[in-house]
Amino acid sequence: MGRPDETFGEEVVAVVGLTPGRQATPDELIAFCKERMAAYKYPREIRVLQELPKGPTGKILKKELR
Secondary structure (H helix, E strand, C coil): CEEEECCCEEEEEEEEECCCCCCCCHHHHHHHHHHHCCCCCCCCEEEEECCCCECCCCCECHHHHC
């Protein structure tokens, strides 16, 4: 997923569904990604959801995340 950016055209935005019983803040997840990814790849924004929207076949409904 992405959001518009004037300089680069689009910035990386991640949507995360955590495993039940787990907790993490967006800042913690971004720091984790920064340690393991190149600067242009890590997400600038992370949205944490309790559960990702899924269709009847179990696939994630990407249109609903936008």
